Structures are given as C-alpha cells and as structure tokens.
Amino acid sequence: MFNQLTETYKNKRVFLTGHTGFKGSWLLCMLNLLGAQVKGYALAPTDNVNLFNQLNGESLCESVIADIRDKDRLKKEIAAFKPDFIFHLAAQPLVRRSYEIPAETFEVNAIGTANLLDAVLALQNPCSTVIITTDKVYENKEWIYPYRENDVLGGYDPYSASKACAEIIVNSYRQSFFTVGHENVSKGLASGRAGNVIGGGDWATDRIIPDVVKALQNDEDIVVRNPASVRPWQHVVEPLTGYLLLGAKLAAQPGLFSEAYNFGPSIADTLKVEDLVKQAIDAWGSGSYKILNPGNQVHEAGLLKLDINKAADKLGWLPHLTSTEALNWTIGWYRNFKNQPAIDLSFTQIKNYWDLWQ
Ligand SMILES: NC(=O)c1ccc[n+]([C@@H]2O[C@H](COP(=O)([O-])OP(=O)(O)OC[C@H]3O[C@@H](n4cnc5c(N)ncnc54)[C@H](O)[C@@H]3O)[C@@H](O)[C@H]2O)c1
Secondary structure: OHHHHHHHHHEEOOOOEEEHHHHHHHHHHHHHHHOEEEEEEOOOOOOOOOHHHHHHHHHHOOOEEEOOOOOOHHHHHHHHHHHOOEEEEOOOOHHHHHHHHHHHHHHHHHHHHHHHHHHHHOOOOOEEEEEEOOOEEEEEEEOOEEEEEOOOOOOOOHHHHHHHHHHHOOOOOHHHHHOOOOOOOOEEEEEEEOEEEOOOOOOOOOOHHHHHHHHHHHOOOOEEEEOOOOOOEEHHHHHHHHHHHHHHHHHHOHHHHEEEEEEEOOOOOOEEHHHHHHHHHHHOOOOOEOOOOHOOOOOOOOOOEEEOOHHHHHHHOOOOOOHHHHHHHHHHHHHHHHOOOOHHHHHHHHHHHHHHHO
C-alpha cells in the first residue's frame, strides 16, 4: 500500500483541514510518510493534552490556525497553496456537544463545507477534494440492515443532521459545478462516510476510548453509556487509507469516482459498547466498569452498520484489522506512550498496517 500511495502523493501539495484534531494528526503522519507537502488549516488544539502537539505537528506541515467559517481567509490560504488534493476534516464532531451548540455545529459543519467548496471553485488548477462526513448521515431506522450510499440522508441530533447537510451541499456543488459541461470538471469531489474510529492519541472528552484509557490509567471505574449500542468500530488508519485511495482514484478519473463512499468494518465485525470495554480491560491487564443510568442521556443512535461493498468494488479498499485487533493496537499505543515518542508509535503502526496490504 505504501508504494501505491507514494506514487500518487509524493511531492504533491495536500491541503488538510482539521490537521490539529485526532484523525487529522494521523493523516498528517501518513502524508509525511508518503512524502507529500502539507498545509493544515484548523483551530488550535483545545485540550492541553493532544496528539498534534505530541507529534510536534508544526514540524510536519505548514500549520494555519484559523476558522473554517472565515471564508475569505480560507479562500486566500487555498488559493496561495494551489493544492493538488484537499482532505476536509475540520468539524465540530461531537454528538453530545451538538446539543449544547446546535447552530454553531451547523455553521461549522455545513456552511464550513460550502466555504471550502467555494474556494475549490475559485482554484485555477485541477484538484481532488475528499469531504469527510460520517456514518451518522443516514436517516437511522434502528434496523439490522447496513446502510448503503444511496440510502436516505437524515440525522436526529444536530451533529448528524449537520453532516447530512454537508453531504447535500457536496452533491449540489458536484451537480452544479463539477460535472461534464462545467469548467470545474477536472476537479474530483467525493465524500467519505466512516464510523466511529479508535486509535492511540485520542484524548478528547466524551469519547469512549479516551474515557476508557483515562479511567484505566487512574485506576477508576470506566463509566459506560449505551452499553448495548452496536457501533462499527475501526482503527483510524483504516478509513484514512480509504480516503487516500479515494483521493488517488479521483485524481486519475474524477468523473468516475466523484461520489460518496462508506468506510467501515466487515458487517459481522461489530461490537457492543460493553464488549469493547471488556476487551479493553483485558488488553490493559486490569480495570473495572460501571453502567451509567440511561435516564440522564440525550438521544444517540443505537444500531448502526455500514455497507462497504462500494468502496471494496470501486476503490479496492477493505478493512484489514478486526475490531479486536484495532482495540489491541489502540491500547498498545497508549501503554507504550510512556516510553516512546508519539510519532514513532504512530509511524510504526501506519507502516505495519500498510504492510498488511501486501
Ligand atoms: N472520530 C470519529 O470517530 C469520527 C467518526 C466519523 C466521522 N468523523 C469525522 O472526522 C473528522 C475529524 O474528526 P476528529 O475525530 O479528528 O475530531 P477532532 O475534534 O479531533 O478534530 C476536529 C478538527 O476540526 C477543527 N475544527 C473544529 N472547528 C473548527 C472551525 N470552526 N474552524 C476550523 N477548524 C475547526 C479542530 O481544530 C480539529 O483540528 C470530522 O469531520 C468528524 O466529523 C470522526
């Protein structure tokens, strides 16, 4: 996989929004290994402890700290960089936070995406753009069937709805400006819908793995919300490799690949939250958990599975780690973090993961 991706990305200019976040920091590592020249655009990390700083992310890219809602600044930074590729990850990504700041979540996630696409339209050079949304863009029917890319978009909570809005915006721009007959036809535009990802270096509040790791490190009970929820857990390197493959295909044949793609684990490989927590305790070697009274909670989707046949068929992308392996890699990263630099841990896991594709 390393050689295949290097052919596309070596010495290419990649504009990465959300580079200071969890997934963005991992993608920054990947792009560095591939020899790309990266310009990042995001807010400064909010937490004192964060992967971007632990990686010394400033040394891995030209880092612009600015708001995606500042459309003039965004347009200026993109125009000056003339990117070959754009990966748009900047977002307000938390469901529960979206109940506290609903309008801001829509501004950042939906209008922020439109701002980015306006900047892409103004570019004079060909450019392939991958917009990162989520598996939560589908109208969740709480049924056993996996969602396909042509299923109905929806979203109960503001986060999910804002990402569904982003998908509608992408579709509108694509149809209106990026298809045959339009001057932007050489610019590929696709979206990637991935499920919950896990991996080392996620220190955010209100996410399952950081909560689990913090409790394990402090010898406290892990507090479990929604123990019966089934989520398509996946190691962060899996969808990120999917986004990179998608970018490569877009660059080669924009007309053929400018669509939405799901990236998730194999259908049979889903885990209930409670089982994930039990496996994490096993991997750590000790620990305990307690279930939070469900009465205190805002609505969050329960059952959610993705159909990944399209990514397999059109991109040649398939998951290479089971949920259990993903969890073991993740807990391993946190265990080794005391003794090894974050960048070494992440670079090693990425290389090991790409080797699995041989
Ligand atoms: N982590 C997951 O499990 C998961 C699952 C599905 C989809 N996603 C999507 O992947 C993307 C990255 O998520 P993450 O987990 O790395 O989140 P994160 O919170 O770690 O990172 C979010 C990034 O967006 C930036 N950002 C937020 N508001 C901004 C603003 N107004 N202007 C500019 N930048 C802003 C932050 O600075 C940060 O760099 C998001 O689009 C998210 O919706 C994440």
